[in-house]
Amino acid sequence: MRIAILISGRGSNMRALLDAAKAPDFPADVALVLSNKPDAAGLQVAADAGFATAIVDHKVFGRDREAFERAMQAELEKARVELVCLAGFMRLLTPWFVSTWHNRLVNIHPSLLPAFKGLDTHQRALDAGVTEHGCTVHLVRPEMDTGPVLGQAKVTVAPGDDAARLAARVLEAEHLLYPRALEGYIRGLEDGGVTVEGDAVAGITPVLLDYGRTGPANR
Ligand code: GRF
Numbered sequence: 001m002r003i004a005i006l007i008s009g010r011g012s013n014m015r016a017l018l019d020a021a022k023a024p025d026f027p028a029d030v031a032l033v034l035s036n037k038p039d040a041a042g043l044q045v046a047a048d049a050g051f052a053t054a055i056v057d058h059k060v061f062g063r064d065r066e067a068f069e070r071a072m073q074a075e076l077e078k079a080r081v082e083l084v085c086l087a088g089f090m091r092l093l094t095p096w097f098v099s100t101w102h103n104r105l106v107n108i109h110p111s112l113l114p115a116f117k118g119l120d121t122h123q124r125a126l127d128a129g130v131t132e133h134g135c136t137v138h139l140v141r142p143e144m145d146t147g148p149v150l151g152q153a154k155v156t157v158a159p160g161d162d163a164a165r166l167a168a169r170v171l172e173a174e175h176l177l178y179p180r181a182l183e184g185y186i187r188g189l190e191d192g193g194v195t196v197e198g199d200a201v202a203g204i205t206p207v208l209l210d211y212g213r214t215g216p217a218n219r
Contacts, residue, residue, distance in 0.1 A: 001186050002031040004081040006072075006089040011042015012171065013087035013108055013178050018049055020179030027186045032079040034072060036091055052079060058091055069097040083189075085182065086140065095142040103196050105140040106185070108178050110170050112136060112152055117145035122163040122170065131157050133166060135174045137181035137207075139196065148199050151181030151207030158213045169215035176216050181207045 003021075005014045014033060021030050033046035036058045047053050054075045061068040068091075076084065086107040098105060111121040113136040116128075125133045134154040141147040153173040157166060188194030188204040195202045 001028045001082050001190065002080055003028045003083045003085055003182075003186075004032040004034055004076055004079060005030060005046075005085045005087050007033065007035050007040050007042040007087050008037050008090040009040050009042060009088050011040065011045055011087065013174055014042050015045055016175035016178055017085060017087065017182065018046065018051060020183070026179075027183060027190060028083070031081050032075065034075055036068075036072075036089070042088075054079075065092075065094050066096055069094060073097070073100065083186065085178075087178070092144060093140070093142075098140055098142045101140070103139055106150065106182060107138055107140050107145075107147075108174055109136050109138065109145050110167070110174065112154065113138060113145060113149065120163075122167045126157065126161065126163060126166065133157055133170060134211075135170050135177055137178055139201075146199075148196050148201045149206055150185050150201065150204075151177050151209070153177040153207075153209035153211060155211045155215060156213040169211070172216045173209065173211050177207060177209055180209075 005017055007014050018030055020026050021028055030051055032052050034054045035043050038055050038057055043053050056071045058068045083104045084101050112134045116124050132154050136149055137151045138149045139147040155169050155173050184204050184207055193203040
């Protein structure tokens, strides 16, 4: 399956997907890395690794979100993309784009959804006093940070955590979760075994990882 990765920044999740896609048995090829920001650091990483890149600068389109998205859509069609992965892509998408890619648009979010939608999730998790935090890979629906869950990784909040320390452990978990959850979903699409109804995904087992307190690196 030909996939695109949409980024706005450093692209560490993009890199995790690019690395995973190198494995011969990974069920996807990365046909395009697309950024809405010309200076996104991830663009250079992708280009250096030999992947096709494109820039669609949202600023050129002012407030016309759909015109911006139609320009992205043209790039995706040119690259014959079949599924889109958001990886730190910092633009809200219109219902038009989301419905164009219905069940073919995947996102990673740094919290255990439905908790802590939106930005600044790590500080908000600490402020709320939760003991379990983590990340979620999900199909995108028009309402921000909602949609059927393909996988989650739990990271236990440690005493003395600040937002930066917690974010670093969650990010490591993201890098392991995203390729695995994507792989399972694409295999399900390809063998026809997966069905999505409302918020329920059937026919594949969601990836559930538990990194406890130490995080992935030390386990
Ligand atoms: C990640 O924490 C991701 O979950 C969120 O934005 C961040 C992007 O980081 N959506 P990176 O660009 O993948 O390093």
